[in-house]
Amino acid sequence: MVDGTSTLVIDSGSSSIKAGMANDEAPQTVFPSVIGRVKQSGFMNVANCKETCVGPQAIANRGLFKLQHPIRHGHVENWDDLEQLWSHALYDELQVEPAEYAGVVVADTQISSIRQRERMTQIMFETFNVAALYVEAPGVLSLYASGRTTGCVLECGDGATSITAVHDGYDVPQCHSHSTIGGDLVTSYLRRLLLDRGHAFTTTTESEILREIKETHTAVAMDFVQDVRQIAANATAYQLPDGTSIELGREIYCAPEVLFRPSLAGVTDAGLHSMLYNAISQCDSYLIRRDLFKNIVLSGGSTMLANLPERISKELKAKASFNQHIHVDVPDYRQFGAWVGGAVLGSLSALENVWITKAQYDEVGPSIVYNQVK
Incomplete structure (x- = not known):
């Protein structure tokens, strides 16, 4: 039993x-x-x-x-x-x-x-x-965890992002999608941004430090140009394990921006919001598309980045037709x-x-x- x-x-x-x-x-x-x-x-x-x-x-x-x-x-x-x-x-x-x-x-x-x-x-x-x-x-x-039998799950982890759709308990395979963008891309781009300012993080040990900076100090911009301009004037000090400090300014918003504009890091994949919109749009049935847009579920550790759910919702609403209801569910347990x-x-x-x-x-x-x- x-x-x-x-x-x-x-x-x-x-x-x-x-x-x-x-x-x-x-x-x-x-x-x-x-x-x-x-x-x-x-x-x-x-x-x-x-x-x-x-x-x-x-x-x-x-x-x-x-x-x-x-x-x-x-x-x-x-x-x-x-x-x-x-x-x-x-x-x-x-x-x-x-x-x-x-x-x-x-x-x-x-x-x-x-x-x-x-x-x-x-x-x-x-x-x-x-x-x-x-x-x-x-x-x-993750859909089981949300208690739904209908939904579109965006699972964004460290090494990959996948989209899975289910309607009334049945798989909707044409809406499935996969990308290599994830938290690791944010870490890699953060490394490049800091290197441009003379701070090299090259070893595996230093990569773990970058992960920590990403998880504790970066955030997704709601208005990229305005947010970067404001943070550049209010840099944050971060102390490294050896006691030295580096200043974090525009990197705070620029690093996570690659999840929405991967081209910043030289990656041709679509951003998270475009992945979701394109995946759901692959479904031929308007009724199923309507239901999936109303039941988007975020999951995975990289969705814990500050402002990420709100930015996804904002971008999807900008893409969708005026009469399409968009709802993004953000479970507290989504990293698990x-x-x-x-x-x-x-x-x-x-x-x-x-x-x-x-x-x-x-x-x-x-x-x-x-x-x-x-």
């Missing part, structure tokens, strides 16, 4: 891992999806680390380690590292034995290939010996939207009908995942 206490939920993003039990309101653990490898063998025992450190331990000792992210732009680039992150989440953070639970719900990117999903399935069953597995796209899970949706799903008895079970996996092998992606 599936219930919230017997189901585990994992959301693996480019920036962080979220994990917990389905009966929790929020993930029990959230930590950076980063692996640190020691730069010099003489430091192998520093901070109780061996050759590698995981998540927060790697970040805390970032001066000694080369930091690597196993997931980039929605694609898994290093399965061994991702397996190590999952192991840390399950055994060290949650302190559970996965085989003792009814199953695991895993959020997997919208653009995941069959090969990637097969590998994920193989690791879950063969390494972690899970009893059952269900894999779903973050956008669909996919995980919360996985928890909702993991608490439903109906999940028993769609699990991939250990017995099915043992009989068919990794290709059993084809049954779940049809």
Whole structure:
């Protein structure tokens, strides 16, 4: 019998891992999806680390380690590292034995290939010996979290943005869209802007400092020209770990602007508002388009940037016809939207009908995942 206490939920993003039990309101653990490898063998025992450190331990000792992210732009680039992150989440953070639970719900990117999903399935069953597995796209899970059966979800994470549309519980595939723009593009553009002023951030350690600046000091402009002009006259001091300070002025608004005008960073993808508008416009049915515009849901850590929801709403209203109602839902939990949706799903008895079970996996092998992606 599936219930919230017997189901585990994992959301693996480019920036962080979220994990917990389905009966929790929020993930029990959230930590950076980063692996640190020691730069010099003489430091192998520093901070109780061996050759590698995981998540927060790697970040805390970032001066000694080369930091690597196993997931980039929605694609898994290093399965061994991702397996190590999952192991840390399950055994060290949650302190559970996965085989003792009814199953695991895993959020997997919208653009995941069959090969990637097969590998994920193989690791879950063969390494972690899970009893059952269900894999779903973050956008669909975020819609579950919102309690809707109709909606268009913009899932903006660190490494990618995806748009997923569902109407009356049915997938609307022509409205799906994917882009590599996300929080990482903001970080990269912030690096370029600061370099233009003589501040170089080149190492993996310095990249983490840039992430911190982005998350704590930048904001989306509501009126770009006016906001940049005002902030340039009121610079903010930011103290670096070495004690020196840099001034943050126009960068505060210019860096996040790439989410709406990626061309500033030399990227040809459409901005977030254009992605949404174009995706919904792909639907042939006026009634479905109308309903999707009224039920836009934001999810993902990068949607936590100050003023981002308001800017998206403003830009969409400027694009839409005068009689089109636009509503953008901004859940408080949106940085964990996919995980919360996985928890909702993991608490439903109906999940028993769609699990991939250990017995099915043992009989068919990794290709059993084809049954779940049809």
